[in-house]
Amino acid sequence: MANLETTYLGLKLRNPLIVSSSGLTSSVERVKKAEAAGAGAVVLKSLFEEQILHEAGSLSVSSDYPEAIDYLQAYVTSNNVENYLNLISEAKKAVSIPVIASINCMSASKWIDFAAKIQEAGADAIEVNVFILPNDPKMTTESYEELYYVLAEKLKKVVTIPIAFKLGAHFTNPLRIVEQLWYRKVEGVVLFNRFFEPDFDIEKMRVVSTEVFSNPSDLRNTLRWVGMAAEKVKNIDISASTGVHNGEAAVKLLLAGASTVQVCSALYKNGPEYLKEMLAYIETWMKSKGYTSVNQFRGAMSYGKIGDPAVYERSQFMKYYSSHE
Numbered sequence: 577m578a579n580l581e582t583t584y585l586g587l588k589l590r591n592p593l594i595v596s597s598s599g600l601t602s603s604v605e606r607v608k609k610a611e612a613a614g615a616g617a618v619v620l621k622s623l624f625e626e627q628i629l630h631e632a633g634s635l636s637v638s639s640d641y642p643e644a645i646d647y648l649q650a651y652v653t654s655n656n657v658e659n660y661l662n663l664i665s666e667a668k669k670a671v672s673i674p675v676i677a678s679i680n681c682m683s684a685s686k687w688i689d690f691a692a693k694i695q696e697a698g699a700d701a702i703e704v705n706v707f708i709l710p711n712d713p714k715m716t717t718e719s720y721e722e723l724y725y726v727l728a729e730k731l732k733k734v735v736t737i738p739i740a741f742k743l744g745a746h747f748t749n750p751l752r753i754v755e756q757l758w759y760r761k762v763e764g765v766v767l768f769n770r771f772f773e774p775d776f777d778i779e780k781m782r783v784v785s786t787e788v789f790s791n792p793s794d795l796r797n798t799l800r801w802v803g804m805a806a807e808k809v810k811n812i813d814i815s816a817s818t819g820v821h822n823g824e825a826a827v828k829l830l831l832a833g834a835s836t837v838q839v840c841s842a843l844y845k846n847g848p849e850y851l852k853e854m855l856a857y858i859e860t861w862m863k864s865k866g867y868t869s870v871n872q873f874r875g876a877m878s879y880g881k882i883g884d885p886a887v888y889e890r891s892q893f894m895k896y897y898s899s900h901e
């Protein structure tokens with residue numbers, strides 16, 4: 577039988593498939609289901625910075641949208657922090673796979689001290705799901721990026737468990753962010769998160785939410801950046817996320833150099849049991865290629881292994897255009 581074991585953030589996983597932070601990991605029962613379906617690890621649904629600040633009595637929100645404030649207040653009061661710490665400790669008791677906690681944040685503020693409680697509750701690692709929307713034309717790109725680094729430095733002072741930063745896909749130079757986080761001893765990055773994107777309902781004249789699930793074609797962007805990061809920032813662990821809808825996509829990301837592969841939309845659509853099918857695909861593919869462990873092929877198609885990425889892409893691009901004249 578193929579050995580699917582992998583190491584991520586210093587943790588030993590029985591296989592590289594992780595159930596992403598979402599409603600799929602919001603209760604002990606769901607975490608147990610993920611384990612039974614074969615998950616190598618789970619990332620619990622995110623606790624929001626606003627929830628922590630609310631309980632600390634320091635949440636001050638202001639927005640042009642009164643509805644947004646109402647939603648936020650209702651959300652933070654019904655999803656309290658104590659419940660989250662219980663979820664961590666109960667999940668740890670209930671399953672033997674690693675349990676990674678997650679915080680959604682937009683600043684390096686007072687909430688950071690709370691990370692120590694997450695560690696005390698028994699989380700194996702923390703995934704920091706940072707969402708900083710660059711909405712101020714007067715702020716420089718560097719000053720936005722600096723927020724990530726300050727956050728990493730502060731968190732590193734508070735916890736000793738491993739940290740992964742779950743990043744959005746829209747940096748000018750994502751590789752620099754990854755490298756700078758590595759310099760600050762962040763153990764891993766998740767490439768990439770998929771954020772809420774607004775749409776307009778032009779009948780009701782309201783801002784509405786769009787499709788939350790990804791498409792299989794979203795994989796391409798993930799594949800490119802995982803392949804590049806694995807080559808250029810050698811020692812940081814990469815967990816690939818967004819657009820993984822089948823076992824083939826997972827194999828591609830491992831070939832690109834990912835340590836682990838996170839799955840969310842595909843499990844919402846097909847149920848957690850779908851992980852079994854994905855794992856079976858990976859095993860069958862490994863067998864067909866004569867691989868007995870994931871380490872034998874991880875990164876075999878990273879950008880370093882396939883030659884100069886610029887030449888590679890440029891030539892494909894030229895081929896595409898010349899064949900569509």
Ligand SMILES: Cc1cc2nc3c(=O)[nH]c(=O)nc-3n(C[C@H](O)[C@H](O)[C@H](O)COP(=O)(O)O)c2cc1C
Pocket residue numbers: 596597598599621622678680705742768769770788789790791794817818819820838839840841842
């Ligand atoms: C319903 C739903 C809830 C989510 N909740 C969270 C969350 O709490 N924290 C987080 O970091 N990501 C959250 N995500 C993002 C997923 O973890 C994942 O990064 C994203 O969906 C891309 O992966 P996919 O293509 O496998 O869906 C959520 C996604 C969905 C669809």
